[in-house]
Amino acid sequence: MSTKTLTDELRSVLLYHSLEAPQPNATVDRILNDTVGSVVALGAANPGAATPVAGTARPARRVSAQHLVAASVVAVLLLAVAGINSARNRTAGERAGSVGQRQFDQAAPASNAAGSTEVPYASDSSGKNAAAARPPAYVGRQLDCSKIPGGHLIVGQSDDFTLGAGEPGQLYEFLCVGANGQRSASQVQAFRQVGSTLVYLRTLVDPAAGQHVDFLVGGIQSVRIQASDNTPAAGGVPGAVVAMAFDISDTRSGFSTATVAEPCQRKDLAAAVSVAPQALAPAWVLALHNHTGTACALEGFPRVRAQLAGRTLTTAVQTMHGPAGGVTNKPVPPIIVLSPGATASAIIEQGVAVGACQGSDQLAVTLPTGVSLGQVPAELPGCGLSVHPLVGNISGSD
Amino acid sequence: MDSDERFTAFVREHTQALLRTAYLLTRNSGEAEELVQDTLAWLYPRWAQVELADHQLAYVRKAVVNRYLAGRRRLSATEVHFDADRERASDRPVARDRTAEVDERITLWATLGELSERQRAAVVLRFFHDLPDDEVAGVLECRVGTVRSLISRALSTLRVTGTFADDAVSSHYLRNVT
Numbered sequence: 372m373s374t375k376t377l378t379d380e381l382r383s384v385l386l387y388h389s390l391e392a393p394q395p396n397a398t399v400d401r402i403l404n405d406t407v408g409s410v411v412a413l414g415a416a417n418p419g420a421a422t423p424v425a426g427t428a429r430p431a432r433r434v435s436a437q438h439l440v441a442a443s444v445v446a447v448l449l450l451a452v453a454g455i456n457s458a459r460n461r462t463a464g465e466r467a468g469s470v471g472q473r474q475f476d477q478a479a480p481a482s483n484a485a486g487s488t489e490v491p492y493a494s495d496s497s498g499k500n501a502a503a504a505r506p507p508a509y510v511g512r513q514l515d516c517s518k519i520p521g522g523h524l525i526v527g528q529s530d531d532f533t534l535g536a537g538e539p540g541q542l543y544e545f546l547c548v549g550a551n552g553q554r555s556a557s558q559v560q561a562f563r564q565v566g567s568t569l570v571y572l573r574t575l576v577d578p579a580a581g582q583h584v585d586f587l588v589g590g591i592q593s594v595r596i597q598a599s600d601n602t603p604a605a606g607g608v609p610g611a612v613v614a615m616a617f618d619i620s621d622t623r624s625g626f627s628t629a630t631v632a633e634p635c636q637r638k639d640l641a642a643a644v645s646v647a648p649q650a651l652a653p654a655w656v657l658a659l660h661n662h663t664g665t666a667c668a669l670e671g672f673p674r675v676r677a678q679l680a681g682r683t684l685t686t687a688v689q690t691m692h693g694p695a696g697g698v699t700n701k702p703v704p705p706i707i708v709l710s711p712g713a714t715a716s717a718i719i720e721q722g723v724a725v726g727a728c729q730g731s732d733q734l735a736v737t738l739p740t741g742v743s744l745g746q747v748p749a750e751l752p753g754c755g756l757s758v759h760p761l762v763g764n765i766s767g768s769d
Numbered sequence: 770m771d772s773d774e775r776f777t778a779f780v781r782e783h784t785q786a787l788l789r790t791a792y793l794l795t796r797n798s799g800e801a802e803e804l805v806q807d808t809l810a811w812l813y814p815r816w817a818q819v820e821l822a823d824h825q826l827a828y829v830r831k832a833v834v835n836r837y838l839a840g841r842r843r844l845s846a847t848e849v850h851f852d853a854d855r856e857r858a859s860d861r862p863v864a865r866d867r868t869a870e871v872d873e874r875i876t877l878w879a880t881l882g883e884l885s886e887r888q889r890a891a892v893v894l895r896f897f898h899d900l901p902d903d904e905v906a907g908v909l910e911c912r913v914g915t916v917r918s919l920i921s922r923a924l925s926t927l928r929v930t931g932t933f934a935d936d937a938v939s940s941h942y943l944r945n946v947t
Contacts, residue, residue, distance in 0.1 A: 376936035377928055378896060384877050385793055385897040392792035395784040398802045402780050405806070406813040407773040537781075591785050629874055 387627035390593045390616040507562055507569040509545050513578040514555055521550035525702065527557065532589025534619065539564040540572065542594060544584045548702040552672070552691045552760060557584040559596060561619065575617055583670065585612065585706040592619050597631060599670050599706045610634025610740040612668040612708050632708045634740050635659070635667035642736055644749035647695055647718060647767065654695030654720035655751060656767045657736065657758070659744075661709045669707040669761050671739030673717050677731035677753045678746065684731055684753025687719055689760075695720040696768030697759030704739075704760030705769065718759045718767035721752050728754035776816050780809060783826050787833055793893045794837045796882050804840070808833045830898075831908045834890050838909075876930040884923050891919040892927075917942060 509524060516522035527544035534540050541562045547555035559576035562569040575594060576582055582598040594617040600608055612631040640659045647654035657675065661667060672689040692699045696718045707715050719734075734749040739761070762769050770778075784805060791801035812819055812832060822828035881889060887909065894905045895916075906916045921942040928939070 375934060376939065377924060377931075377933040378936055378938045380874065380877060380931070380933065381892070381896050381927065384874055384881070385893065387874075388796075388878055389789040389793055389897065391798075392785075392788040393798040393802055395788055398788065398806055399780055399784045402784070402806050402809045403777060405810050407777055 383627045386618060387616050387629060390590070390595065390618065390627075394590060507541070507543065507571075509560075511545075511558060511560070511574065514545060514547050514558055516547035516555065519547050519549040519553050519555060522547045522553070522555070528584055528587050530587055530589040532561070532594055532619070533591045534563060535592050540589070540619075541569055542575070542587055542589050544576075544587065546584075546703075551689070552698070552702070552704050554583065554703045556581045556601065557598065559584060559587060561594070576615075582613075583703070583706060585708075593617060594619060597706075599668060608633060610668055610670065612706060632666040632668040635661070635669050635709060635738060635742070637742055637744055639663045639665075639667045640738075640744060642744050642747045644719075644734055644747050644751075647720075653752070654693075654718055654767075655749065656716050656765070657719055657734070657747075658714050658716045658765060659709075659761070660714045661711055664711050666708050666710050669709055669715050669739065671704045672760050673739060673758060674737040675719055675756070675758050676735040677749075677751050677756060678733050678735055679729060679731050679753060683735070684729055685756055687756035687758035690757045692759055692768075693718070693720050693722075693757055696766065698762060698769050700769050705762055707761060707763040709763070713763070714765050715761045715763055716765050716767040717761045719751065720757055720759075722755040722757060728752050772816055772820075775820070776813060779825060779829075783829065784809075786826070787830065790830055790893065790897070791833055791837070793897060794834065794886070794890060804833060804837055808836050811836075827904075827908075834894070834908055835910070838886055838890060877927060880927055880930050884926060888919050888923040888926075891916055892923045895920055 514524060516524050524545060524547055527546050529541065529543050532540045532542060541564055543560055543562070545558045545560070556578040557576055558574060558578045560574050561572040563572045564570075576584065576596060576598065581601040583601060585597040585599065587594065587596040596615045596617070598613060598615065600611045600613055608630070611633050613628050614631050615628045639661055641662050643658050643660070644655050645658065647656045657673060659669070659673075674689075675687045676683045677685050677687070691697055691702075691704075698704060709715050729752075731749060731751045731753050733746040734751060735746050736744040738744060759767065787805045787808075788801050791804045792798065795801050795804060808829065812829060819825055819828055881892070884892065890909060891905055894900045894908055895902070900908070902913050902916045902920075905920075906913045909916065909919075921944075924939050924942050928943075933939075
């Protein structure tokens with residue numbers, strides 16, 4: 372029996388999609404340009420106002436059909452550009468424009484968690500993280516890095532957002548990482564920027580939720596976070612990627628979530644193993660192709676066992692990278708939303724110190740979620756293998 | 770502070786909220802921007818009248834909704850109407866392997882787009898802005914009974930998108946289907 376009501380679901384869906392509304396800066400400037408006229412002077416008087424987005428200027432007057440088409444195409448392009456994926460790729464130059472006006476608390480980052488805080492890792496959005504060169508002290512005690520071998524606290528993703536009265540705010544992801552890609556759940560905290568100081572506001576993602584942040588995007592009175600779900604006890608689907616929208620304003624506080632992709636299942640994927648071209652060590656690429664019409668999610672290490680006549684010769688050791696490649700730009704495996712027709716891959720390589728051993732005739736492959744993909748024909752050495760995390764391309768390396 | 774400064778302050782403070790309402794109505798970013806832009810440009814020379822209202826944001830929101838409904842009526846058949854969001858919603862493959870909850874939310878949003886403009890406006894005002902029926906009626910310039918009928922028909926359409934627990938609010942409207 373369902374426990375949710377139609378009106379609750381309706382409110383949740385409306386709130387979630389309302390946050391897809393375009394950001395107001397360009398519209399504000401166009402309105403003021405067409406009415407009171409001097410947008411530059413007004414903008415200068417209001418440091419909270421952003422400059423118009425290049426390419427979005429549109430006349431206020433009625434548009435013809437051709438103009439409507441053109442404007443709509445631009446709007447669609449802007450939607451694509453301003454959407455989730457582009458948020459991951461915001462340019463350093465764009466970011467630098469807003470960074471220049473910031474004055475963070477210069478105090479060295481501190482931590483209540485075990486271990487030390489490091490500089491943000493360079494994720495997909497290296498420019499974004501440049502903004503977080505002086506992250507705040509970690510506020511909270513939920514992250515216990517001592518539970519992870521070699522664990523220490525780092526600052527992950529970061530972005531800025533605007534509070535209701537136009538005040539600037541900052542978002543930071545904190546997490547513990549271990550020596551070999553092990554990690555804790557993420558904690559995302561929002562801070563109000565008061566002068567040159569960041570004041571803790573609230574926690575948006577709690578470690579108890581077991582989520583790994585893929586990326587976060589701040590807006591005006593809103594924040595969107597995409598994360599993988601890793602704690603079934605919290606009600607999520609293990610391995611699914613969800614998008615969360617937070618409404619952070621003076622008059623309304625809300626939260627909504629929607630699933631971006633369910634975890635990949637055996638029926639979704641076709642697996643193949645091939646020799647890694649131009650690798651610096653004996654290496655192979657395990658490719659997982661999504662042959663369905665629906666995106667699915669992957670994150671972490673595949674479990675691979677070299678087998679001969681159904682007998683396991685060796686189980687590959689899971690390492691972040693090796694001479695042949697792997698994940699070198701991040702301390703944790705990436706979160707992959709595998710689009711229909713796209714391929715993810717992982718490198719399997721043989722250690723240089725291993726001598727000759729019996730060869731395999733197939734590889735048993737298990738996804739990070741524990742879902743078995745069965746056996747894939749593959750002639751690999753039956754000893755000394757290591758496997759690196761899945762990445763969202765065909766090369767096996769990030 | 771003169772009238773221009775007050776207008777400017779209003780625009781800066783409330784355009785975000787108006788865009789959200791406009792987006793839920795039009796389901797298209799470009800149309801939402803244009804709707805808000807045109808409405809405020811139209812109200813600018815009449816701003817003194819806006820300032821007489823008890824609640825200026827409500828006054829402007831009403832203008833946005835009415836402009837949306839009037840624009841839909843005026844929309845010429847010869848105009849090319851490029852609505853990417855609706856295309857995406859209707860073209861989106863039904864993900865049978867996803868959870869029922871996700872399916873329901875996707876379907877609920879898609880079905881909202883299939884409501885009539887007046888039904889959708891009533892739903893947005895009632896369930897997004899939490900306006901009581903009489904205030905929704907004031908915005909839509911119709912009788913309270915008409916609002917209840919619009920909402921009840923909308924909920925009746927939306928209810929088939931999933932399995933929902935009973936709740937007093939929807940039951941109240943669904944009893945009033947005429």
